[in-house]
Amino acid sequence: xxxxxxxxxxxxxxxxxxxxxDQTAFAQFYDRVSGPLYSMALRMLGNEHEAQDxxxxxxxxxxxxxxxxxxxxxxxxxxxxxxxxxxxxxxVRRGATQSRVIEQVIAQTDPEQHDDATAVQxxxxxxxxxxxxxxxxxxxxxxxxxxxxxxxxxxxQQEIADNTGKPLGTVKTVIRRALLELRxxxxxxxxxx
Amino acid sequence: xxxxxxxQSQREQAADYVLNQLDDAELAAIEQGIKTDAMLxxxxxxxxxxxxxxxxxxxxxxxxxxxxxKVQTAEITEKxxxxxxxxxxxxx
Numbered sequence: 001x002x003x004x005x006x007x008x009x010x011x012x013x014x015x016x017x018x019x020x021x022d023q024t025a026f027a028q029f030y031d032r033v034s035g036p037l038y039s040m041a042l043r044m045l046g047n048e049h050e051a052q053d054x055x056x057x058x059x060x061x062x063x064x065x066x067x068x069x070x071x072x073x074x075x076x077x078x079x080x081x082x083x084x085x086x087x088x089x090x091x092v093r094r095g096a097t098q099s100r101v102i103e104q105v106i107a108q109t110d111p112e113q114h115d116d117a118t119a120v121q122x123x124x125x126x127x128x129x130x131x132x133x134x135x136x137x138x139x140x141x142x143x144x145x146x147x148x149x150x151x152x153x154x155x156x157q158q159e160i161a162d163n164t165g166k167p168l169g170t171v172k173t174v175i176r177r178a179l180l181e182l183r184x185x186x187x188x189x190x191x192x193x
Numbered sequence: 194x195x196x197x198x199x200x201q202s203q204r205e206q207a208a209d210y211v212l213n214q215l216d217d218a219e220l221a222a223i224e225q226g227i228k229t230d231a232m233l234x235x236x237x238x239x240x241x242x243x244x245x246x247x248x249x250x251x252x253x254x255x256x257x258x259x260x261x262x263k264v265q266t267a268e269i270t271e272k273x274x275x276x277x278x279x280x281x282x283x284x285x
Binding site: 021023026034035036037038039040042043048051052055056059060063064073074075077078081082085086089115116118123128129132133136147148150151152154156157172175176179180182183186187191193 | 204205208209211212213214234238239240241242243244245246247248249250251252253254255256257269270272273
């Protein structure tokens, strides 16, 4: 079994223990996922204070929802990221505007140039991080940009079209195709969520 | 592991669902489909994996708790125990 498969199993096992009310497992799960979750919050919300608040609130939500986790239907990392992202999207759509500023600033730049080196080393899944970034870079520039808009801004496709000046039909087509291609290429690379 | 038996419209709906781009009626329809269609359920699962991976493409920064502050997970569990939850989410 590869290290990446071990990571998947470790995360799933921890989250199943969290679902049983195991606080030690919750602390360990926090250590494994809080880096990517906080980084995502910072990207979407645009300031550290709100990102910290979102992480705290999001982890409370994960603790509450853990009993609904089904490892046959989702990997723990995916479950945590997507559940957390939904909360962030709610925050953004309630009125936060910072993400728009941040998105404009760093959308076209290489994220590795901005990483906190300690944060990358601390990632339980740093190899996965490198795989995902390498695979993402194989998508066309327009696909990368619009897919990141769709994931990180919380915008609707109409808002993305309005803010990028692209036709709505183009936005929809590019984002859907980009996600499908990303899935295919991650699978080919043996990515384990 | 890739899903090949769904038609293009279903694959597009699955992608839109994963990225929270459906209106209420579309959302209700696909969630009903997920309950009954194993291929659609698998497609959503795989696309969710891919979408979640996008989190790695943002600048990676340590949260304060991992940058030196004490992780307060015990506080979270105590706080949650005293406050009931509300609302629903995808992937539950």
